[in-house]
Amino acid sequence: xxxxxxxxxxxxxxxxxxxxxxxxxxISGNEYVYWYRQIHSQGPQYIIHGLKNNETNEMASLxxxxxxxxxxxxxxxxxxxxxxxxxxxxxxxxxxxxxxxxFGKGTSLLVTP
Amino acid sequence: GAVVSQHPSWVxxxxxxxxxxxxxxxxxxxxxxxxxxxxPKQSLMLMATxxxxxxxxxxxxxxKDKFLINHASLTLSTLTVTSAHPEDSSFYICSARDxxxxxxxxxGTRLTVT
Numbered sequence: 297x298x299x300x301x302x303x304x305x306x307x308x309x310x311x312x313x314x315x316x317x318x319x320x321x322x323i324s325g326n327e328y329v330y331w332y333r334q335i336h337s338q339g340p341q342y343i344i345h346g347l348k349n350n351e352t353n354e355m356a357s358l359x360x361x362x363x364x365x366x367x368x369x370x371x372x373x374x375x376x377x378x379x380x381x382x383x384x385x386x387x388x389x390x391x392x393x394x395x396x397x398x399f400g401k402g403t404s405l406l407v408t409p
Numbered sequence: 410g411a412v413v414s415q416h417p418s419w420v421x422x423x424x425x426x427x428x429x430x431x432x433x434x435x436x437x438x439x440x441x442x443x444x445x446x447x448x449p450k451q452s453l454m455l456m457a458t459x460x461x462x463x464x465x466x467x468x469x470x471x472x473k474d475k476f477l478i479n480h481a482s483l484t485l486s487t488l489t490v491t492s493a494h495p496e497d498s499s500f501y502i503c504s505a506r507d508x509x510x511x512x513x514x515x516x517g518t519r520l521t522v523t
Contacts, residue, residue: 339413339502339514340453383452390510396443397504397512399453 300384305404308378314371316403318384321365326388329360330397331369333380340383340399343369374407381405411437413505415515422493422522430488430518432503438483439505443512444476447500459486493522 301319308314320329330345344351344358346367351358357370371378383402387393412435422428432442440461445453457478459465465478477489486505490497502517 334453337500337517337519339415339504339516341514390506390512393510394441394458394506396445396455396458398455399445401452 300386300400302382302384302400302403304401305406307406307408308371308374310376310407310409311373314374314378314405314407316369316371316382316384316405317366318369319366320384320386323364323386324388326392327386328389329358329364329367330385330387331356331358332383332385332397332399333378334383334402335377335380343382374405376407376409379405379407411435411505411507411511411513413503413513413515415501415503415518417518418516419519420521422520424494424522425492427489427491428493428520430490430501430503430520432486432488432505432515434484434505434507434513437505437507437513439486439507440483441506442480442486443504443506444478444486444488445502445504447502447517453502456488490520493520495522498522 331343332340334340346358360367381402381404414433416431442459444456446456447453456471457465457467459478459480461480467473480486498521504512504514
């Protein structure tokens with residue numbers, strides 16, 4: 297799986313949009329971008345994933361650049377409960393891989409009142 | 410959605426004793442389960458891959474005789490930490506892979522060895 301690079305930490309004011317970047321310059325054409333988050337002392341929680349088109353669900357939006365070398369996870373209206381470590385993971389389609397998800401260091405997002 | 414549970418959620422044990430952690434997929438069958446370990450302020454590190462009915466595959470540096478994994482059914486995998494020591498104190502997380510290949514994570518088990 298391709299390597300990802302994320303800033304170690306970010307701050308965001310409550311109610312504002314949180315934009316979390318991820319670089320994955322060596323991504324292959326068949327690899328997806330997945331985002332998970334981990335709230336303190338809990339298991340990782342799936343947020344969203346995409347291949348090349350932008351994606352949106354009830355939790356977040358995922359913007360993938362046209363060359364697919366980077367992406368941004370957007371939490372449109374951050375709340376205090378969004379304080380967590382956010383992991384960007386690049387992987388082949390789950391059906392094509394029996395391997396475990398490989399977690400990097402992620403971005404620690406602190407949402408402040 | 411797919412739910413994975415772990416039991417216990419936290420456990421304290423004395424040095425030298427063994428402790429068993431259970432991981433269950435509640436509403437789907439999981440032929441593959443994964444065990445991770447997470448130390449404070451660090452990321453999740455894969456310990457082993459467990460396939461139902463066969464021996465687990467351990468990552469480099471993980472002692473298979475110390476961390477016993479059993480995956481006896483399609484919904485249950487267990488991790489037994491044998492002869493636990495304080496350095497084994499950690500947050501243990503399991504995940505289960507469904508038929509589509511997606512991984513779902515349990516809530517984690519906090520192990521403290523005194």
